[in-house]
Amino acid sequence: MNDVLAGSCLCGAVGFELLSLPKAVAHCHCRQCQKGHGAAFASYGSVPRSDLRLLRGLESLTGYASSPGVLRQFCAACGASLFWSRSAGEHADWVSVALSALDDAFVPGKQQHIYVESRAPWCGVGL
Ligand SMILES: [Zn+2]
Ligand SMILES: [Zn+2]
Numbered sequence: 001m002n003d004v005l006a007g008s009c010l011c012g013a014v015g016f017e018l019l020s021l022p023k024a025v026a027h028c029h030c031r032q033c034q035k036g037h038g039a040a041f042a043s044y045g046s047v048p049r050s051d052l053r054l055l056r057g058l059e060s061l062t063g064y065a066s067s068p069g070v071l072r073q074f075c076a077a078c079g080a081s082l083f084w085s086r087s088a089g090e091h092a093d094w095v096s097v098a099l100s101a102l103d104d105a106f107v108p109g110k111q112q113h114i115y116v117e118s119r120a121p122w123c124g125v126g127l
Contacts, residue, residue: 006055007101011078014057018047022097025108030115032066036074037081037098040123044084044096045108052083052095 005018022045033042054061062076066084073083085095099106113119113127 005102005104005106007082007097007103009057009060009075009078009080009082009101011075011080013060013077014075014080014082015055016082016097016101017053017055018097018102019051019053020047021045022047022099022106022108025099025111027111027113028115029113029117029119031118032072033115034118034120036064036066036072040120040125041113042081043099045099045106046091046094046096049085049093049095052097 003021005021006015007018008015025043025045027041027043029041034040036042057075060076061073061082063071063073066072069087071085071087072081074081080101081098082101083095083097086092116127119127
């Protein structure tokens with residue numbers, strides 16, 4: 001397992017590297033993640049903002065404020081969800097990265113499912 005993890009969006013326009021391993025890995029079952037990802041849940045891990053290096057595609061990266069102070073960033077060309085972050089508060093220096101965008105293998109030490117009370121009734125994954 002590399003210390004540097006590479007990632008990209010579906011179309012490849014946006015490419016990035018993580019300079020440290022994602023922490024606080026969580027599979028989020030909230031309705032916003034379901035809608036945003038078009039999936040039963042979204043899997044994210046967080047790195048300090050300074051450890052997210054955008055390699056290409058800054059012009060393709062666009063964002064949506066899903067809540068006040070919360071920015072969800074995605075590729076304007078393919079729609080792939082990539083990052084979300086807060087503009088204020090104790091986690092403002094961190095960015096959460098959609099683990100599905102990683103191209104290198106990453107196995108977190110621990111992980112959790114959150115907002116399971118809103119989990120999709122059509123998803124057969126047992127928790
Ligand atoms: Zn793309
Ligand atoms: Zn969520």
